[in-house]
Amino acid sequence: MDGDQTPEEQVEIGESDETSKFDDNVELTSVFSFSLDQRIMEGCVISAVLEPDGQETIVAVSVTNKVIIKDTETSLNITETIRCIAAAPFGEGYDCIVIGTDSSVICYNVHNNLTVFRNDVPDGVNCFAYGKLGDLEEAIYCGGNCCIWGFDKSGANTYWTVTGDQVTTMCLSDYDGDGETELVIGSPDFEIRVFKNDLMRAELMETDEITSLAHVTSGCFAYSLNNGTIGTYVLKERQWRIKSKSNVSKIFNFEEQGLMVVVWKQGKVDLRFAHNGEVLSRDSVATPVASATLSRDKENPTVTVVCLDGKVKGFKVQKATNGAIDKTQQLIREFGQKKHNLMMELSNYEQEEQLTEAEKDRDFRIPADTDVAVVFIVSCETQLLSLRVEASHAIPIRGVLIFAEGLFEGESYIWIPPNEHQSRSVIDIPLVIDKDSTNDLHTKVFLGHVDSNKLMVMENTRILPRFCRFTLLNKEFEKFFYMPTCFVKFKLSPRAIKLSEWVSESFTIDSSLVEIFDENEGDFKFMGLRPKHEKSLMFSIDPAEKTFTIFHDDIETVGAMVQTYSSFLQIQNMESVATFRMFSKRLKKFWKRFEFGNYWDKSKDSDL
Structure with missing residues (x-):
């Protein structure tokens, strides 16, 4: 899909074929680098304006549990274990630092050197999102253990709702394109949940733990999974997704340009089209990434990548100096490859036409109307679901390759006969499914007679129903x-x-x-x-x-x-x-605790 694509990255199903309508003559350019001289905690980096009329600066959490601010001697010592931080414009023209710990949320005003509020949050805070949700006022939203809390600038509790699992990442985005923002959250149970105010409006099942979410544009948001998948959803449907062996640290959008920057934990930094994931430019940092931030300057935005060892590198999206030449060379390479493939195909046809009748018999050619049926078969006796692959004309199946994200270990399954002389035209492949989720099975079936040196490849796609169990x-x-x-x-x-x-x-x-x-x-x-x-x-x-x-x-x-x-x-x-x-006993115990003003700590209840 992209010319810069590395061998470990592969395009998955659902990609957009839309022709790019945005300027592709841009690239990532490194503009500065420095060091914080501290080892940084993963995921705990923000940029904030901490003084009236001040400049944006980097705020990070060190592995020693201190909040450090770039170019100052200031550091905040927090007695509780810090999990995440965020910036919220609770000051008069400047930001406050919001700190999520394993038991509370703390809002600190650096300018006035005071704690604005400190609220207890049972089971701690895993992530933050700031903004306006639906018709509610702007607030800082805290993702915790099976619940979400919202606090205004005074610390008043303005929002609370429960979720089906822990909240590990979230963002505010106009999910349905109605002009109002919804809260999109990700959890370890492979689900993306969408909340309209305090009501859940949608659940999107994925194939691994959700690690990152980001608003892209109205009706579109980006996501990443623990298995290296990134992609976007547009108006409730997946637009595209790409699979890599790396894991994503942060995703940022450039809405006006239709671009997005993906920062990978291993150090890669990609500039991609938001509508199809195609890579325009790629750069990297030398060491593993802790997190990254995007500056608020819309005219000249900067992506700042902070590494685990404290090294910092900044990138800007600028016009490419030799973009036109590179694009021409890439097109020449693509057309050259197409020409080579067509010449090889033509050569195969010419060789077949030159065969004698005796040679044709020995060549075991496959009839042109050969078809492969791929269907689901249920055996009530063995209580097992299988995928049946059957070739017409009794053509032997020499191998089957199945791609299905999240279904097989390694995301793929290969079947080959134990002995090449045991090839048969009908095979059943058992499917043992652990979760109720829709999945796409992409099969490649290799056909050919046992003594033939040529194989025909037939491709097929079947949708695995959600409740196929x-x-x-x-x-x-x-x-x-x-x-x-x-x-x-x-x-x-x-x-x-x-x-x-x-x-x-x-x-x-x-x-x-x-x-x-x-x-x-x-x-x-x-x-x-x-x-x-x-x-x-x-x-x-x-x-x-x-x-x-x-x-x-x-x-x-x-x-x-x-x-x-x-x-x-x-x-x-x-x-x-x-x-x-x-569940009756559990629910009675749960509500009884709330009646007495106590909070539910699931980890401390063996029977919940």
Whole structure:
């Protein structure tokens, strides 16, 4: 995708093919370097204006738990362990430093040398985001353990909501393009959650822990994962993503130019197009990165990269001096490669035309109409989901290569016959899935007769449904069904005529069986597949009361089903009644603590 792409970086699915409409004659240019003479804590670097009419300066946290300020002897000694810092414009024309520790949030005014406020935050603060959320006033938002806190400049608590997991990164961005900002948060449970004011509006499932989020433009935000993936979402859909062996430290956007800068922990600094991830320019620092900041000067923005050893290097986005020459040379190289590939293909055709009939028989040529079917197969007896690959004309399969992010170790799977003479035209590859998430399976199937020295490569893409770990049972296999004790019940949507479409999209069910859901009546029993084979699922539709009940003992799975059901049928509000007896004791204990003004510390409760 990009000419500067390193061998360890690969383009993944979902990339944009849009032609660049922005100026690509720019590059990253190093403009300064210095040292803080301190080892810096990872992730704890900001730029702030700490005095009225002052200049931006670097503020960082040293590994000795001190807040240090560039070019001053000032350092703040914090007794609690610091996790993160941020700058908030709580002063009159200048910033205050906001410090998140393992038990509190502290706002410090450097200009007046005083602590503006200090608030206790149970389980500590992991990340910050400052700005205006929806119709609320500007505040500093603190991501903690399963909750988010918001404080104004006086320290008053203006916002609080719960989340499904720890909050490790977040940003304020206009997620849905309605002109109001939403709070986008990332968690270790692979989910990106979007909050409109204090209500969660969307959940986006990814394939690894979310490590970084950044606003790009209206309706678009960027993200990075712990496995080296970066990409963008545009109006609820992934626009592109790229996979690297490196990990991202920070992402910054240049909204007016349509560009973004990606700073990698290993030291690379990339300038990319925001709409497709293509690299325009690349530079680097010599040592691993602690964090990076972007200056507020929109006319001449500077990206400052701070390394773990305290060395600092600054970069600016400037017009490339030899950009036109480099672009011409790159086009010549690309066209030269295309010419070489076409000449090789033409040579192969010419060789085939020159073969005699006897040579053609020995060459074991594959018929031109050969096709490869890739389908999902469910075995109720073994309680296993498999991917079946079948070649027409009984052509032997010499190998299968599958790419699926987050499904296989190393993100890929290779099948080859144990012996080349055991090649067969139909193979089943077992799929053991740990999470309920939609995934794209990209397969490359290598076909060819055992004695042939040429192989045909067939490519295919299949979408793995989100709830593929369940399969619909017929009467023959109802012995595998165990009636769940927990359920959620809600009114059947007037659009329930599309229920079969939702089931077909979300489950691995034979198309002939999906039609039974169009009747909107009766009980539909599902069996869990490995590794969820001990959990059963049942849909019960009562046409008289017009209710839809989902029976299942896993509250997380049921919640995901209700969300995908309402999203598919475009339901904005839906009342429901749920019974999960195993959580009753936990919830009573949880609410009892809040009634007495205590906070919930999940780590100190063995039964929560």
